[in-house]
Amino acid sequence: MLNNSVTASVSKISSFLEPVTIDNPSAYPNRGWEKVYRDLWVYDYEFTWLCSPNDTHGCLLKAYVKNGVVVRIAPSYNYGKASDIYGNRASFRWDPRICNKGVAMLRRFYGDRRIRGAYVRKGFLQWVKDGFRRDPETGAIPAEYVRRGEDEWVKVPYEEAFQIVAKALINIVETYSGARGAELLQKQGYTHVLYTPKYRHGAHTTLIDVDIVAMWFGPYADPYRRDKRMPFVADGYMDINPLDAKKMGIEDGDYVRVNGDPRYEPFEGWQEKPNDAKVANLVLRVRYYPGIPPGTARIWFNMYQASHGTVKAHETRPDDLAKTEKTNYQSMFRYGGHQALTRSWLRPTLLTDSMARKGVAGLLIGKGFAPDVHCANGAPRESYVKIEKFEAGGIGGEGVWRPVTLGIRPLNESDSFRKYVEGGFFVGG
Numbered sequence: 001m002l003n004n005s006v007t008a009s010v011s012k013i014s015s016f017l018e019p020v021t022i023d024n025p026s027a028y029p030n031r032g033w034e035k036v037y038r039d040l041w042v043y044d045y046e047f048t049w050l051c052s053p054n055d056t057h058g059c060l061l062k063a064y065v066k067n068g069v070v071v072r073i074a075p076s077y078n079y080g081k082a083s084d085i086y087g088n089r090a091s092f093r094w095d096p097r098i099c100n101k102g103v104a105m106l107r108r109f110y111g112d113r114r115i116r117g118a119y120v121r122k123g124f125l126q127w128v129k130d131g132f133r134r135d136p137e138t139g140a141i142p143a144e145y146v147r148r149g150e151d152e153w154v155k156v157p158y159e160e161a162f163q164i165v166a167k168a169l170i171n172i173v174e175t176y177s178g179a180r181g182a183e184l185l186q187k188q189g190y191t192h193v194l195y196t197p198k199y200r201h202g203a204h205t206t207l208i209d210v211d212i213v214a215m216w217f218g219p220y221a222d223p224y225r226r227d228k229r230m231p232f233v234a235d236g237y238m239d240i241n242p243l244d245a246k247k248m249g250i251e252d253g254d255y256v257r258v259n260g261d262p263r264y265e266p267f268e269g270w271q272e273k274p275n276d277a278k279v280a281n282l283v284l285r286v287r288y289y290p291g292i293p294p295g296t297a298r299i300w301f302n303m304y305q306a307s308h309g310t311v312k313a314h315e316t317r318p319d320d321l322a323k324t325e326k327t328n329y330q331s332m333f334r335y336g337g338h339q340a341l342t343r344s345w346l347r348p349t350l351l352t353d354s355m356a357r358k359g360v361a362g363l364l365i366g367k368g369f370a371p372d373v374h375c376a377n378g379a380p381r382e383s384y385v386k387i388e389k390f391e392a393g394g395i396g397g398e399g400v401w402r403p404v405t406l407g408i409r410p411l412n413e414s415d416s417f418r419k420y421v422e423g424g425f426f427v428g429g
């Protein structure tokens, strides 16, 4: 049996559970509790930052800070206000811009593998302290300052790190700008800036998963593989400005070898590993492409690279296909791939089993490893390269690629092709 005081308490509590009839909702009593929810969104200050986890979108986002901790991330709605140094403004139509990876980034700010502090390579720091010394003839940085992968790391205050980055960027831009900059790079052996974008709406390599689609991917399609140098029924290629290529003695459809920074590409220490270097060093076709600015070249990111197995297959199979016997992995290059020329930055925060991340598809947030989500693949990027002719484009390396002889290619247009492009065959009213 309940005693009197318990009965009184129960009765008091029950009174809160009585239904209340309110005619005017804005006069609802006892609304103090709502403050708890409102306080969830209260913050001390906010700042704008650039999200760049491992994609190329670089969304301008806002972080909201409470008690010194970022508690929420949201779109900045500031795209229309952003401008470059020339005053060009972005469109407001970019807003709102964020995805659920961006929303979850604060989990990375405070992740257990976050590197606490700013670190600089010892040699690089010395280069800054020594006033950005360069070879007066070529502009190259002396080798003792550039010991990536083996140098010690020095911890510096963030303020100093920002200064180092800013000063180094200014030095690099000033050194390599304009005709003088191009001349210096040529003296270092580089001919082009290469970029390796992903074919949008083609997820990674799916564009060449199937033979018929691979043939549509570029101009080098032949289901009969009359030229047995072709690794597949299609061939990997690089787009280059036609006038640039002509000057270098490279014809439309020729094979070229592309070399990157010999200190690191295709991989560090390749000089001592000739067999591995042969697999990794890139050989591919060129396509004359007037839309490519002079001094630059483009390799679509979507083509499967050569492996030890595909190189062996291409060199030993009776049909010369670059397709491994054991796994049927099919490369679109005889040798190498664009990753022989680009560097990945393996950010430890991307490789943990405890980090929040977006799902492979859809809007779910998961945790830890997932295929192709924040893996160590790195986003497409740019590099300086040296392009040299490797073999002529005609079948078996004899003469030029046939479409050139037909007069249907840039810089090699026949009169009738020009007439066609100009609409000369149009006889309508």
Ligand code: SF4
Pocket: 051, 052, 053, 055, 056, 057, 058, 059, 097, 098, 099, 100, 101, 102, 103
């Ligand atoms: S992760 Fe999302 S929010 Fe961040 S840059 Fe990429 S698309 Fe933008």
